[in-house]
Amino acid sequence: MNYYLGVDGGGSKTYTLIVDEQGTVVGKGQSGNGNHQTGYPEAKRNIRAAAEMALEQAGLTREAIAFACFGLAGADREADYTILRPMIAELGFPRHAIVCDTMTALRAGTDRPYGVVLICGTGTNSAGVSPSGESYQCGGFSYLFGDFGGGGSLCVEAFRAVIRAWDGRGRPTRLTPLVLKDLGYASVDAMFEDYLDHGRTPPLRLAKLLFEAAKQGDAVAREILRGQGAELGLSAKAVIERLGMAGESFDVVLAGSILTRGEGDFVLDPVREAVKMAAPAARLVRLQVEPVVGAVWLAVEATGVPLPVPVYERLRSVSEFGHVQPQAVQPEN
CATH class of the missing domain: 3.30.420.40 (ATPase, nucleotide binding domain)
Structure with missing residues (x-):
């Protein structure tokens, strides 16, 4: 045995x-x-x-x-x-x-030994393996080296959207009451001062509020989530093109909480569009x-x-x- x-x-x-x-x-x-x-x-x-x-x-x-x-x-x-x-x-x-x-x-999400994986959890990463066995990783090295997104970035984007709406640089957003309630502040002013005075960092859990606000029709939250999807789509396109897989049929495995647990198609739609353009025969598969x-x-x-x-x-x-x-x-x- x-x-x-x-x-x-x-x-x-x-x-x-x-x-x-x-x-x-x-x-x-x-x-x-x-x-x-x-x-x-x-x-x-x-x-x-x-x-x-x-x-x-x-x-x-x-x-x-x-x-x-x-x-x-x-x-x-x-x-x-x-x-x-x-x-x-x-x-x-x-x-x-x-x-x-x-x-x-990647291997856990497909019944084939090749394909592409997009990871969006706390951070982001992407990689692929071609039918010939060639592999390529795109990203996973932080914002400085070209990455954007994941819960570590999206929680900051949610917090920033509230601040910008409050100080006049941004549009009003349904994120404001959601973030204030989650963090336990009576006003944005109080939150602003406390975060500045004590050097606080927005917690990762704020990322999920983007999905809640987006479901309520909030344009600001939807824009942030679509921006995340567009970045992931660029990563998928880069991997597909580098590995010469445009004409292949394969799975694009979606891993990480933002992709597997996030509600709605606010992130998925831009990914789906980018993959369809790069490799029409590929399909998106959630890792579960x-x-x-x-x-x-x-x-x-x-x-x-x-x-x-x-x-x-x-x-x-x-x-x-x-x-x-x-x-x-x-x-x-």
């Missing part, structure tokens, strides 16, 4: 799954931050803990794992891999690989399983055989972390 291990190490949590060759989950592990960029000792400790937890539950040794795939946040550049290779090698898995967590999210499932699928495929149907069927509908299978985003009528 062959066993495969997948790891998804993110900025807040690390998940591990071990499955057999029929796709049955035999071990799982969970711990905290797995991103070496935000704390190397902590990430190293958490990745090891999650892997050992899964091995113990499965009753397996490292040598019993046919292949282990580590999908890690922060695995972006050769400088990162110089750090990560010895870290992961110390875990003792004889056959293993390290990929960026964008690749595990944990990316660790993609790491398992990559581990299986790394042994040199196509993903066995039983493994795919067992894991695509239900993961050990309570999510369901990906669903296609319906095209605009």
